[in-house]
Amino acid sequence: MAKIQIIAIATSLLFLLYIVRLIIKGKLREEYSIVWIVCTVVLILFSFWRDGLEIMANLLGVYEAPNLIFTGAIFAIFIYLLHLSVVVSKLQSQNKQLAQDIAMLKEKMENK
């Protein structure tokens, strides 16, 4: 096993451990952790299976195997960022609703 493989596997495992720890401590919600766990599993898979990247690139008709990583990774990042924008928008509208209800409830309490 090459040196880089061992480093990659160790790093991925540490990353996975950290994600699990975040979930256990309640700092990361399960639904947002799925994407991270999947990413780590993919990393670990390709760390063990060294020829995998070449094979996948050939299969998809990508001439330079590393380009497949960049394309895949950037696509995944964009999708995840979009997902986060959706989450933030939802939070913002819920936040507004709460603030408005609080303002009206405060008024009701003070006038009793």
Place this chain on the structure above:
Amino acid sequence: MKRIAAVVPAYNEEKAIAAVVADINSAPLPAGYSITAVVVNDCSKDSTSEVISKLNCIALNLPINLGIGGAVQTGFKYAFENGFDYAIQIDGDGQHPASEIHKLVNHAIEHNYDVVIGSRFISKEGFQSSALRRFGINYFKWLNRLLVGVTINDSTSGFRLINRKVLEVVNEYYPDEYPEPEAIILYSLNHFKTGEVQVQMKERQGGVSSIGAFSSIYYMFKVSLAIFYTFIRIKFKK
């Protein structure tokens, strides 16, 4: 007795707000109408909240800053939940003279309008605002005509009266940022009859406009986009 809620969004308006509320409470109205000032303090940094708690008005204090649209909607929600027949938006900086409220109310009664906008531009009287703002207003006039086929001369005017049917809609959805031009599209697409009446406006008595010169470009872009989305959303829902 028909009840009107005068919704006053206020952000850092400690100097002007007392006069605005006093103006509203002494405004002349058609017989059989009463008015209640509903001041929405949008988490002001100055003493607006202390000032309005001593005034003869309903004081709604938002715990976080929502921006003009969110603040105005708070007032509309209050008006809707408390059974008001009309709501009229009056800016907290004294630009909208309460002595003109009866014109809007009369116009709504005479023509059976759901929405009446107090406009500066039907004929040229009183304070007319800056050239850049007027350019923006002309642009929105054109956009409104294009999308919903109504001509509104002053689509950025916040001085507008809405009835209970409209309150029911804005209780559910009201635009957040720079809501005025977008709201007109919202009203037209919901088939509310929208009218306009000439009023005289004053220059602001205190406070700062929610639109700085710097953000004008952003304003035009954002509102165009919002108008477009509202248009598509409502068109395709039906």
